[in-house]
Amino acid sequence: MVLKSFHSSFSVFSLYNNIHHPSKLAVGADFYCFKNKIEPKWEDPVCANGGKWTVIFPKGKSDTSWLYTLLAMIGEQFDHGDEICGAVVNVRARQEKISLWTKNASNEAAQMSIGKQWKELLDYSDTIGFIFHEDAKHDNRSKNRYTT
Numbered sequence: 638m639v640l641k642s643f644h645s646s647f648s649v650f651s652l653y654n655n656i657h658h659p660s661k662l663a664v665g666a667d668f669y670c671f672k673n674k675i676e677p678k679w680e681d682p683v684c685a686n687g688g689k690w691t692v693i694f695p696k697g698k699s700d701t702s703w704l705y706t707l708l709a710m711i712g713e714q715f716d717h718g719d720e721i722c723g724a725v726v727n728v729r730a731r732q733e734k735i736s737l738w739t740k741n742a743s744n745e746a747a748q749m750s751i752g753k754q755w756k757e758l759l760d761y762s763d764t765i766g767f768i769f770h771e772d773a774k775h776d777n778r779s780k781n782r783y784t785t
Contacts, residue, residue: 656707658700659735662728670707671723677738679770684722688742688769688782690752692735692761699726699733702759706735709758716754717747742769745783752785 657668669677679685692702706724708714715721722738737755739748748767756765766781773779 656704659703659726659728659733660697660700662726664728664730666728667725668728669723669725670710671738672721675722677723677725679774681722683740684738684770686742686771687722687738687740688748688767688772689725689736689738690748690755690765690767691737692756692759692763692765694733694735696729696731696733699735702761703735705758706737706755709755714754714758715751717750720744720747720751742767742771742782748783749785752783756785 659666659668662668671677675681675683677684692699694702703724703726710718710721710724720739720741722740725736725738727734727736737751739751742748752765752767755761764784767783768779769782772782
């Protein structure tokens, strides 16, 4: 019993110590963590009808939020966690963006729940928006369909 408890603690520490921090990635890097057999692309059948929530941080300020996002996904902390496909962090010259990808963009209740929970988990005070992948395919400046 003690060994099992130690092993679980070791796994969490191992995960924590081996997570790639966005601040250490090169400008232009896109780093992702998706559920098994889901590819981080719009064309993946699981993601095709989905969308993404996005939070934006000044350059070098997203490390803790990336860690919390990954741990919440792995720890199944979202009420509608079955709707979540994965997360992506984009490192750019002036900012870093973390996006939480979901399966069914038209399920407004689930999307709003995920957005509110994620924002609370990150203690993020600015407005965050949800974009349908279908909209983004046709216009790279597509508008948010949901906000919280």
